[in-house]
Amino acid sequence: MDARIGIRNTKSVLFKSVIIFLAFVITIPLIIVLLYIIKQGVMQVNWHFLTNIPAPVGEAGGGISNALLGSFIIVVMSSIIAIPVGVLAGIYLSENAGTRLAYYSGLCVDILQGVPSIVVGIAVYFWVVKPLGTFSAVSGSIALSIMMLPIVIRSTEQTLLLLPDTLKEAALSLGVPYHRVILKVIVPCGFAGILSGIMLSVARIIGETAPLLFTAFGNPYLSTAITKPMETLPHLIYTYATSPYDDWHNLAWGASFILLMFVLLLNIFTKLITRKWNIQL
Amino acid sequence: MEHTVVSASKFNAWFGDNHAVKDVSISIEKNQVIAVMGPSGCGKTTFLRCINRMHELIPGATTKGSLKLYADDIYTMNPIYVRYKIGMVFQRPNPFPNLSIYDNVVAGYKLNGLKMAKADMDHIVEKSLTSAALWNEVKDSLHKKGTFLSGGQQQRLCIARAIAMEPEVILFDEPTSALDPISTSSVEQLFHELKEKYTLIIVTHNMQQAARVSDKTAFFYVGELVEFDDTKTMFTAPTDVRTQNYITGRFS
Numbered sequence: 001m002d003a004r005i006g007i008r009n010t011k012s013v014l015f016k017s018v019i020i021f022l023a024f025v026i027t028i029p030l031i032i033v034l035l036y037i038i039k040q041g042v043m044q045v046n047w048h049f050l051t052n053i054p055a056p057v058g059e060a061g062g063g064i065s066n067a068l069l070g071s072f073i074i075v076v077m078s079s080i081i082a083i084p085v086g087v088l089a090g091i092y093l094s095e096n097a098g099t100r101l102a103y104y105s106g107l108c109v110d111i112l113q114g115v116p117s118i119v120v121g122i123a124v125y126f127w128v129v130k131p132l133g134t135f136s137a138v139s140g141s142i143a144l145s146i147m148m149l150p151i152v153i154r155s156t157e158q159t160l161l162l163l164p165d166t167l168k169e170a171a172l173s174l175g176v177p178y179h180r181v182i183l184k185v186i187v188p189c190g191f192a193g194i195l196s197g198i199m200l201s202v203a204r205i206i207g208e209t210a211p212l213l214f215t216a217f218g219n220p221y222l223s224t225a226i227t228k229p230m231e232t233l234p235h236l237i238y239t240y241a242t243s244p245y246d247d248w249h250n251l252a253w254g255a256s257f258i259l260l261m262f263v264l265l266l267n268i269f270t271k272l273i274t275r276k277w278n279i280q281l
Numbered sequence: 282m283e284h285t286v287v288s289a290s291k292f293n294a295w296f297g298d299n300h301a302v303k304d305v306s307i308s309i310e311k312n313q314v315i316a317v318m319g320p321s322g323c324g325k326t327t328f329l330r331c332i333n334r335m336h337e338l339i340p341g342a343t344t345k346g347s348l349k350l351y352a353d354d355i356y357t358m359n360p361i362y363v364r365y366k367i368g369m370v371f372q373r374p375n376p377f378p379n380l381s382i383y384d385n386v387v388a389g390y391k392l393n394g395l396k397m398a399k400a401d402m403d404h405i406v407e408k409s410l411t412s413a414a415l416w417n418e419v420k421d422s423l424h425k426k427g428t429f430l431s432g433g434q435q436q437r438l439c440i441a442r443a444i445a446m447e448p449e450v451i452l453f454d455e456p457t458s459a460l461d462p463i464s465t466s467s468v469e470q471l472f473h474e475l476k477e478k479y480t481l482i483i484v485t486h487n488m489q490q491a492a493r494v495s496d497k498t499a500f501f502y503v504g505e506l507v508e509f510d511d512t513k514t515m516f517t518a519p520t521d522v523r524t525q526n527y528i529t530g531r532f533s
Contacts, residue, residue, distance in 0.1 A: 173335060
């Protein structure tokens, strides 16, 4: 009997050590990637780097201001398209959970989430770029907004589903019309969750390259024209990292570092916001 | 009969195929406390929710028959107007978690976008909280969130929120079932004061509570209104055998 218990204890300890070991192992790739990018990139970053456009081959210096501005403009435009649609669709799904339309649109949202980003890029290429006859920041924004939608919709839906029905009843019983119940009670109560979904979706699209290859394309100059090609951080990294020049490789490392920091900060802010603005029910 | 506030005649309500309220006829007089009791699933809460048209918000819910507020048919009035006139307090305290105590009291005005001078609003807040016996406890923390209060205080805040709209009738759906005994007794005391100005209809599981607080009691059983009479008569000499069985605890 004692021997059996000994074996069982050993098995438990062994099992526990294996999961702890594996939990540790999965953090290693992340740490290596982070350290390597920091090591390669941090030396490139200075004020000059952030405020100048890339230098031609052979010239010293050069920066990524065109990509920073481009990424900013494109993310803002994508958000303007995706947030209203996404939040309203999320409200619909949570308010009408269980209906057939909600079921099928929810299914579509899941499928959309699974569509490879390059396919979204090709689709937008045929819908927008070809008819307009040129690559443009607008078409890039449309492609990225499609990538944002499923995340915004599902996070809004999940947040609002957690709110108790009694909250809605309280407002309705005061004679508040339905649209005001949604806008003044339901959305404010779920605000932290909705906002964190939006920020996560921004963190997701800021690094997307594939949909931009056929849409925003890229531009070596500083540009604010949204109907013309525009540079973005991931596209700049792609172009300069695959070039044969060391100067340009360094530029790509610097840009990777900036992009990585941005995504990290966005994730940290999201955590802080959810904690600070979360409403105690 | 000008004292009759709410009257139903041959009123029915359904959830899909489930006939929850059957041919209920009742007339409720002004400034009284009416207790509605009966076993679980007897249709008492459904009937209550029909009075301010909250029943119809559930998909598949339907009604038939007449239900009147004074001379007006509730089911031809605008539901928003009905709910201004007939306030409701729920089983679980449900203050708005995103609003302060102050804003919770005037939520009926603010959420409806009704504009009002600050002084008038202050006046309504103080008067409503005083009527709900909560003013002294919260007057120094009006701008804190309502959800920081205890359960009993939250429920009185919800009562203040209903009073602030100056309704004719206030419906209570098992208002004390989620509260501890001390909070329960403070809410019960309120009923006596509130009936000076309002008509109260209280659904309760608790027979002692019905006996303590109400002027008249209605007994519902399987969707029917079995008996409706003075509370004293109901608890001492009920006419119907089902009422008698319920009160003596032969079924629950």
